[in-house]
Amino acid sequence: MQVRIGVQFVPKELVVDTEQSADEVQHALAEALAAERGVFVLKDRRNGRVVIPADRVGYLEITEEEGRSVGFGTQYT
Known part of the structure; x- marks a missing residue:
C-alpha cells in the first residue's frame, strides 16, 4: 500500500x-x-523506516494497491 504524508x-x-x-x-x-512528543514511525517495503515528529504530520493519504491490468485493450464499434 502507498502512504502519502504531508x-x-x-x-x-x-x-x-x-x-x-x-x-x-x-x-x-x-x-x-x-x-x-510522540514520533510517527512507518516501515517501508525494503525494511527502512520513515520517522516524523507526530505533531508535524499535516495529513496522511492511504491508497490500497489495485490489481494492475496487463496487455492491450480492444474497442469494438
Missing part, C-alpha cells in the same frame, strides 16, 4: 510504500499523537 513546513510530500495495513498505519499515527 509534513508541516515541508513543501514536498513523502511517499512511502509499506506492507502495513491501513489500520496499522492509522493506529501508529493515533498512538504517536497521543504521546507527549
Whole structure:
C-alpha cells in the first residue's frame, strides 16, 4: 500500500510504500499523537523506516494497491 504524508513546513510530500495495513498505519499515527512528543514511525517495503515528529504530520493519504491490468485493450464499434 502507498502512504502519502504531508509534513508541516515541508513543501514536498513523502511517499512511502509499506506492507502495513491501513489500520496499522492509522493506529501508529493515533498512538504517536497521543504521546507527549510522540514520533510517527512507518516501515517501508525494503525494511527502512520513515520517522516524523507526530505533531508535524499535516495529513496522511492511504491508497490500497489495485490489481494492475496487463496487455492491450480492444474497442469494438
